[in-house]
Amino acid sequence: MKKKLSYYLLFAAAAYLVVRASTFGWNLWSPAFEPGPRADGAPERLRAHVEKLAGELGERHFFGPRLPKLKDAGRYMTAEFGKCGLEVRREPYITFGVEVANLEALPSGADPRAPYYVVGAHYDTAENPGADDNASGAAVLLELACRLAKEPPAANLRFVAFTNEEPPFFRKPSMGSAVYVSSAIARGERITGGIVLEMLGYYSEERFSQKYPPLIGPFLPDRGDFLAQVGDFGSRGLSKALAPAFRKGTGLPLVAVTLPAFVPGVDFSDHRNFWAKDIPAVMYSDTAFYRNDNYHKDSDLPGTLDYARMAAAADGLEAALRTLPPPN
Numbered sequence: 464m465k466k467k468l469s470y471y472l473l474f475a476a477a478a479y480l481v482v483r484a485s486t487f488g489w490n491l492w493s494p495a496f497e498p499g500p501r502a503d504g505a506p507e508r509l510r511a512h513v514e515k516l517a518g519e520l521g522e523r524h525f526f527g528p529r530l531p532k533l534k535d536a537g538r539y540m541t542a543e544f545g546k547c548g549l550e551v552r553r554e555p556y557i558t559f560g561v562e563v564a565n566l567e568a569l570p571s572g573a574d575p576r577a578p579y580y581v582v583g584a585h586y587d588t589a590e591n592p593g594a595d596d597n598a599s600g601a602a603v604l605l606e607l608a609c610r611l612a613k614e615p616p617a618a619n620l621r622f623v624a625f626t627n628e629e630p631p632f633f634r635k636p637s638m639g640s641a642v643y644v645s646s647a648i649a650r651g652e653r654i655t656g657g658i659v660l661e662m663l664g665y666y667s668e669e670r671f672s673q674k675y676p677p678l679i680g681p682f683l684p685d686r687g688d689f690l691a692q693v694g695d696f697g698s699r700g701l702s703k704a705l706a707p708a709f710r711k712g713t714g715l716p717l718v719a720v721t722l723p724a725f726v727p728g729v730d731f732s733d734h735r736n737f738w739a740k741d742i743p744a745v746m747y748s749d750t751a752f753y754r755n756d757n758y759h760k761d762s763d764l765p766g767t768l769d770y771a772r773m774a775a776a777a778d779g780l781e782a783a784l785r786t787l788p789p790p791n
Contacts, residue, residue, distance in 0.1 A: 657744030712782020
């Protein structure tokens with residue numbers, strides 16, 4: 464009996480070590496990327512947006528004295544969309560007796576009956592400055608909105624800044640993106656797909672700086688110097704359309720994965736509310752807590768982000784969005 468118990472304990476210890484090791488990337492030969500100099504000012508614009516949101520405004524959410532900061536962030540997003548020549552529709556709703564709002568930006572005169580893709584990012588934070596989470600996503604959203612407003616793509620796009628993504632609203636009906644998607648469907652609008660920008664600013668070239676959910680690491684890079692594109696099985700068509708174009712548009716490595724929603728982290732943003740309504744959606748992310756130790760901490764500050772790589776991510780995203788087909 465003791466011998467059998469020893470075998471069981473040995474097996475359990477070995478299984479634990481294998482599973483633990485599988486949370487690190489095993490691919491040591493992934494391509495490196497070094498952003499070169501650029502004259503278009505994109506890194507500087509992205510930095511300015513992040514400095515405004517996470518530096519000047521800082522913690523911005525629904526609760527207590529931080530609610531005015533959330534509203535200030537919304538006003539900033541609205542003004543910046545307007546500078547790009549976009550019409551901004553404020554979509555308010557009430558939660559816990561307080562008004563909050565999603566912000567939808569689109570070209571003036573856009574046909575409200577035409578199917579459209581949503582490009583979205585949340586502009587609230589947890590109880591921290593939220594440079595990576597998610598001033599980085601909001602900044603890239605503004606950058607893409609301006610670029611694509613100047614030279615519109617074939618597809619109809621709406622740029623949406625979501626409120627109330629963070630707990631306690633996460634996974635609740637009052638989550639901003641849940642309200643947005645449900646309201647659009649109730650109005651009879653046709654959302655073709657969602658492209659969600661969630662934490663795009665933190666990168667590391669250190670070995671084994673990238674972690675993963677259990678059993679996934681052996682297939683993926685060990686360095687946190689790439690952007691991830693995450694979709695579920697119902698979003699494979701959208702994922703396959705976007706990934707090749709992203710890679711053509713930038714040298715920043717892209718790791719595109721299709722995983723079930725129960726894998727930890729796979730549905731940890733606004734794309735989950737598109738999936739809930741059977742709408743294809745993907746999330747672009749630096750993988751959050753699997754890479755960035757500043758996640759939901761006071762140390763999530765503007766100085767921790769890599770704006771050159773953020774600009775490269777915007778290049779790839781712009782190229783991907785330009786390949787989306789026009790409405791049927």
